Amino acid sequence: MPPRRGADRPTSTREKPQAGGQPSTDDPRIILDRQIGADLFEPIPPYPPRTEREGEFYTLADGEMFLNVGPHHPATHGVLRLVVKLSGEQIVDVDPVLGYLHRGVEKICENSDYYHVIDQVDPLEYISSLFQEWAAVLSFEKLMDVTVPRRAEYIRVLSGELLRIASHTLYMGFLALDLGGLTPILYGFIERDEIVEMLAALTGARMLFNYFRIGGVNGDLNHEFMSRLGDWMSRAARQTEASAGLLNENEIFVRRTRGVGILDRATALRFGVTGGNLRAAGVPFDVRRAHPYSVYPELDFNVPTRTEGDSLARYLIRVDEVRESIKIIDQCLHNMPDGPVMARLPRLLRPHPGRAWGACEGPRGMMGVYSISDGSDGPFRFRIHDPSFINMETVPTLLPGNLLADTMAIVASLDPVMGGIDK
Amino acid sequence: MDRTLETRLEARLADHLRGPVYQRHDETEIRIEAGSVPEVLRILHDAVDLRFEILADLAGVDTGEVMQVVYHLWSPLTSDWLRIIADGLSRDDPRVPSATFLWIGAEWLEREAYDMFGIVFEGNRDLRRIFMPPDYTSFPLRKDFLLPDDAARSPGAGVRHVERACAPAALADDPTAGVRRAPAS
Amino acid sequence: MSFVPGLGIAKGMALTLRRFFEPKATIQYPETAPDIAVRFRGRLQLLYDELGNLKCETCFQCAQACPVECIDMGGFDTMGRFHVHWGAPEQYAERREKSALRRSGRPVPDPAYSHFDPVDTAVVEGILEKYDFDPRQMLAILESIQRTYGYLPVAALKRVSQVSGAPYALIYGTATYYSHLRFEKPGHIVAVCLCTSCLVAGSSRIAGTLARELGTEVGRGSAAGRVDLKQLPSHVPGATSPLVTLDGKPQPVTATGVAAWARALAGRSLT
């Protein structure tokens, strides 16, 4: 057990005012009653600070107050809890508290075999499940030296880009919702629902598709999917433009997001932020191009980048990416090769001991999986790198100096998904 | 697979490498001592012919015998992922220099590794549990992690955050401290 | 953001006003059923054939594929035998014993062999050793196991599954596919002598009747696996033809009475 830091710091702000005369008790309920009116409504943890950072955060200067945003707040995505230190409506400091959704997926995956891992990782970023599967499958295929049929790769790209569009439309909606606009979220959900129904026709599930397999995909394209896809593609571009047009030029929206929560290039790189948030800061890092992993080298699309790095840039990057994804889907449909969709694999997968890192570009950034095999039928170590985790890490840097009203605007513009952050 | 990367790495990090540079698929892997992590990362980040700018991942690993810390880096100059394995940490008191001096983003990744493996990253300014409750006494992703016993041992079993008024430091000594008892009537 | 102030807002208002009159996306569920994709696997159910029989063949594939191992099933397989698949804990214990031990040092409970007739599974290890734990040679493995025990003890199959790592469903499927593999100890051994004198006395017809009545062939176990029909290697000296032995004892069976005798035998052995 490593020694805990700062355990010996004085607990200055944490003295419970004991009502005079009453015997001291360790019954939490009685303690609770005595705290009422004192600091029960302060989110100060009832133990000495574990680190210097925690200590200085939980000590109030005069004129400052704590505000618990979440875990049950109308605008937190999932169960995120932000302890915000305010002076007036100005944010002084933020301490995100994670772990309300921690399921220990990595441990579960280490105790199941390679087939089962694929749908154990599905609920991580439940908005875009295919990408976790993709990362896991990539790393497993590297472990087992499996080559995937081209048709399977194309189907993966097709479904993946569809899901990327679904995720981005939802992102726009949620951003608008956190800025107080009621309508875009519903347009986003309507569009997402079309895509999700489509994918249900392909994969058999609406949300947690357990579709990718080691060495291919589970099931070929079918007529229902293709007809729905064609029907959607005929109006996808127009629909997206319309939904985006509700916000793109809206003065209020632009004023709310322009110049707010600026994540500049250097900081983004030092944080290791990936995905749209990094591209909004001007770094053209997109795993699909920077480190091609599927048939992406054969496809023609460009990586939109912006230089402002504020919430508006992050939003507009998503809008551009939707357009690019529509282009990619079009190309996939046009040069979709024939052939099998699964490589021939033994029934029992037992790769040789080794290590492999597979990474793919999810809607929120680089989704990576590092798996170690010890020659048994399941991964010995299964490490999931989730982009939302790093995006959330930038929040304590972005928020201070802004107003409380900007909290959710900035957090939403970073597009976190707590299911992925808390693993 | 990028052969030139191998030569470049050997040229730059000759005296830090433990064992040869290992390459497979599009991954290049080097093993180093835990102590030499800062220099190696600094060189990889700054050297003009390496420029590994993006920290893709930082993972702790418990092989059963030793602990490892695994860094994945990306550079615009090569088509390979670079994997750095800081090997040979003792399982009793695993300690590694922190990578936060290069990548602030490593802070939470290291917090997670500490939370899951108990690896102490020296120099991380905010090394506390990130997923598990603050009074949690053991490290879930270790291979000797025993779930049922642990649940029994954890003083926070079923007790809410507000209701507990004792420091994790105290818990380490007396695991039963802070367990909710019947109200003294 | 347009340069004319308020233009963007006006555009947005125009859009919403247009949407005000557009057809709505809501699906009024109970009135209009949503069109659910054909491949949609949101609902798990057991299928029945047109005669109302359960189509499930107890192949355990579903229990094997279930990621959270929540399926705990039992049922009659194609050969009319009842089998039970023990649920998640045994799954972990049996299939993952070694790996679980290696991974977490968790004390793994004893494999649930108490469910079966206790057999010494050390032999199984030897056999697997011989086939170097390769699930692809499952048929040969199973045959040698049956040669050892005279049948396939389920305990042995579980052992095979756990040691070789092959899913139990795979082993079980192989074992049920080949009709010369059986899961039960043979109850009685009926032997027919086919020597010349017995043939003259019509033992071939007797053998045919026995096979028909017992639902098997000469040299096979019966369907229920309880009676084995064999050919006597040689005529027992001093026995009358046609010679039929039950567990080695000659039986007074004639070509006419054999059918009744066999039925009686089947009935008796069924009890």
Place this chain on the structure above:
Amino acid sequence: MSSVGGFVRGFPGQFWRRLSLQERLALIFAPLAIGAGVVTVLAIVLLGPPFLDFLRANLPLVRFAVAATAILLMTVPTAFVIIYLELKVIARMNLRVGPNRIGPWGSAMSVVHGLKVLSKEDFAPTGADTTVFTLAPVVTYMASVMTLLVIPFAPGLIGQDLNIGLLYFFAVGGLTVLGLLMAGWSSFNKYSLLGGLRSAAQIISYEIPLTLSVVGVILLAGTMSTNRIVLAQSGSLFDWFVFKQPLAALVFFIAATAEANRTPFDMTEADSEIVAGFATEYSGMRFGFFFFAEYVNVFIVSALAATLFFGGWTAPFNWPLAYNLNWFNPWSLGFFGWAAIVLTVLVIGSEFFAVIVKLLGGREWSAWDAMGLGFLIDLVLVVGVLGLAGFIAFDWVQGIFWFLVKTYAFVFTFVWMRATLPRVRVDQLMGFAWKWLLPASLLNLFVTATAVVLLNR
């Protein structure tokens, strides 16, 4: 309890325990009812005539009391209508269907909302200042209802025609913020506190451009009485002040949006920032009061906008045909005559339409359904005919019609904005008020004053 127990244990208890519940209730309440009845009769007999004299003596008071009661009662259905409108319109703009289960086209939805709010548990959080906490919604609600007193619904149909009507309006309307502030302060919650303070800052800074934008109208009309302002705009469409004071109308509309805490200025209950603002800790009917007050505010603001800039109850054009029903004395028929007429019209009409429905609908219409629908159609038709007649005959019916049309056009605009626009940030809100609205209203005031002076000379 002890006394009752003693009573039950005593001798009468024997007799009491033999009774059933209804009998006990009857035994308790029958005497009370009888007593109350006797007292009432006595009161009427003894005090009736002098009371009537008293009423006759000061009619204005009576008229005021009646008007106040009517307005107070009017607010609830108004709120219901606007809530339903909001639900339905926003839903349709979101490509949803909206409430469609309860009542025809879900029109009973808001009523059910009200009942739900009524039936909910109503608690105060630990540490709240209960008195203030309870008073706050009442203050808000009363403040917004009192402003209705000076809204002219139709010629002669106004709560009280004060000659300082507008001044009264803004003075009383300003009280709303007091309630919000009380709520934010008393409910021991940081979100509520932020919401209350925000509302205070917002309403104080928007009162000024609001009032200044109205001053132009006052100058033109030469009076502060809302009724006379409406009269000053009577005539045709182009006498409306919106054409003489376009800038003032714009400023007024924006400021009024903020005054009513409507999107995009709904800082006070910005749900994505401060959970529900001042109403975070409220539940049950206390929350219901706030909820109603918000929608009553929407109605009031729309009504005032219609009154000041869109000619209130005056028709946009001169209504050509008009005949008076003065020859018709409703009392001449007497009660039974009226009853006979109503019955014949309703019964015969319903039967007639029921037959038609049955004939057209065929099998699937049972007799009862057909009669029900027939009755509905007949009712609608009768009401329509009467309304049309009244519209043509009585100018106050006309007035109400035009007034409601204009007001609800504004209400629709508010709802429409809520369905479209995101929320502005609080500092941008303030900046907008002080940097843009205030100078604009001052400019407007200056120009108007100059014009009035020049023209009058």
